[in-house]
Amino acid sequence: MLQAWVDGELVPAGEARVSVYDRGFRLGEGVFETFRAYGDHVFRLAAHLDRAVRGASFLGFGLDAASLSRAVTATASANLTAHDGRDSVVRLTATPGRLDPETPFPGRAVGGPTVVVTSHPLVVDPEVHRDGLTATLVPWARELPDVKAVSYLAATVAREHARARGADEALLTDPDGNVLEGSSSNVFAVLDGTLVTPPPSAGLLAGVTRGVVLEVAAGAGVPVEERPLSVADLSGADEAFLTATTREVMPLVRVGDDRIGDGHPGPLTRSLHEGYRDEVRREATTRR
Ligand SMILES: Cc1ncc(COP(=O)(O)O)c(C=O)c1O
Numbered sequence: 001m002l003q004a005w006v007d008g009e010l011v012p013a014g015e016a017r018v019s020v021y022d023r024g025f026r027l028g029e030g031v032f033e034t035f036r037a038y039g040d041h042v043f044r045l046a047a048h049l050d051r052a053v054r055g056a057s058f059l060g061f062g063l064d065a066a067s068l069s070r071a072v073t074a075t076a077s078a079n080l081t082a083h084d085g086r087d088s089v090v091r092l093t094a095t096p097g098r099l100d101p102e103t104p105f106p107g108r109a110v111g112g113p114t115v116v117v118t119s120h121p122l123v124v125d126p127e128v129h130r131d132g133l134t135a136t137l138v139p140w141a142r143e144l145p146d147v148k149a150v151s152y153l154a155a156t157v158a159r160e161h162a163r164a165r166g167a168d169e170a171l172l173t174d175p176d177g178n179v180l181e182g183s184s185s186n187v188f189a190v191l192d193g194t195l196v197t198p199p200p201s202a203g204l205l206a207g208v209t210r211g212v213v214l215e216v217a218a219g220a221g222v223p224v225e226e227r228p229l230s231v232a233d234l235s236g237a238d239e240a241f242l243t244a245t246t247r248e249v250m251p252l253v254r255v256g257d258d259r260i261g262d263g264h265p266g267p268l269t270r271s272l273h274e275g276y277r278d279e280v281r282r283e284a285t286t287r288r
Contacts, residue, residue, distance in 0.1 A: 003078040005071045005117035010078050013118060022114050024095030027106055028151030030114075031055040031063075035090040036122065036245050037076040041284040042090060043245075045069060047208045052094060055147040061096040061113055068092060068115065075117040083121045089246050090119040093150060124247055129273070132251035132265045133242060136167040137231060141180055145203045155183040169242060171234075171255065178202065178228045185244040186210040187252070189229055189237035190268050196233070199226040209243035209276075216275035222268065231255070239266025241273075249273035 002013040024030035033048045049065045049072075056063040076090050095114045099107030138161055142154040158170035162183070169182045179187050181204035188197045188210075195217050200206040217224050234240060235258035242250045249272055251265030 002082050002119070003075060005075045005115070007115055010074060016116065016118075018114055018116065019098045021098040021101060021107075021110075022095055023097065023099050023107070023109070024093065024114065024150050026099065028149070028153075029059055030093060030095030030150035031059065031148055032094070032150055033092045033148060034245050035072060035076075035092070037088045037090050037119070038280055038284055039085060039087065040077050040080050041287065042072055042076050043280055043283060044208050044212065045072060047211065048092075048245075051148060051206075051208070052092060055149065056094060056096075056113070058144070058147055059096070059149070061109075063094055063113060063115075068094070071115055071117045075119050079119045083119070087122040088119045089122050090117060092117050095150065122246060128247055128250050129265070132253035133168040134166075134254040135169040135171045135182065135242075135252060136162045136165045136256055137173050137179075138162075138170045139173055139175075141172050141174060141203050142205075145180070145205060146200060148205060159183040167254075169252075172204075173231060174203065176228075177231050179231055179234050180204045181207075182242050182244075185242035185247075185250070187229065187234070188213065188241050188243065189234050190239040190266060191233060191237055194223040194225055195268070195272075196225045196227060196229055196237075198229045202228055207243055207245075209245050209248060212276055212279055213243050213249060213272055216272055216279060220271070220275060222272075235260070237261065239269050241265075241269045248276055 003010040004013040004016040006016045031052050033052045035042050049068050053063045053065050093116045097113045098110045100110050138158045162170035172180045186207040238261050240252040240260045251269045253263050
């Protein structure tokens with residue numbers, strides 16, 4: 001039976017409850033993190049938790065990384081058998097907690113933060129890495145882009161917009177025609193042998209996977225530039241890919257009507273993905 005962590009203990013997931021007065025439910029306040037557990041090893045746990053703690057602090061509530069770490073690892077381990085030992089997606093949701101509805105808007109906080117962790121088996125369509133993904137452009141960005149906030153409307157609407165147009169992902173763009181990020185991914189392009197990705201200061205989430213790919217590229221001696229990436233640069237790139245925790249490095253082979261490179265996953269994309277997998281194995285082995 002699947003277990004969920006709710007405010008300090010594991011409970012059967014189907015019986016897990018949060019208050020109707022929770023500020024996350026009422027106001028969309030809170031942060032979330034999506035981790036990938038390789039078996040029972042949660043990759044880059046500290047980097048994800050650091051982002052959650054910083055995001056919560058920006059939203060005005062405190063989270064304790066050590067307690068969150070226990071919650072995430074306990075949930076991943078508790079569900080390992082239910083997941084048949086497969087890799088899983090672990091989701092942490094943390095909100096400022098309940099509000100007192102009788103106090104003025106937005107309602108005085110009552111008690112401490114709400115912390116919920118769930119997990120489910122990871123399913124990745126093999127076509128994602130074999131054939132690559134397609135994307136469409138949307139002319140908007142996320143609110144508070146460096147916070148992985150519970151309120152994710154700009155991203156979810158963008159993804160539905162992409163699906164309705166037959167694309168896999170939506171790329172958010174700024175008014176100057178620069179690509180910022182995907183609805184749930186970061187964007188990289190290969191231009192004349194240089195790996196280019198927009199900087200967090202452009203207004204995007206500094207993805208944990210993005211950070212690992214930058215480390216892998218630097219270790220392999222690949223020239224890297226963090227700079228604005230125009231739509232024209234991306235469309236004319238030799239290769240492009242998206243990064244996200246659950247699906248790692250995903251080749252991007254089409255944007256709108258434009259084919260990227262020869263329309264197939266490129267060699268640098270593949271070698272950076274291999275380097276990423278090596279890093280996952282290295283971390284899982286050294287932490288045991
Ligand atoms: C908007 C957005 N950008 C980037 C990412 C990639 O972040 P990470 O590599 O930490 O999963 C995500 C992940 O969900 C996201 O939602």
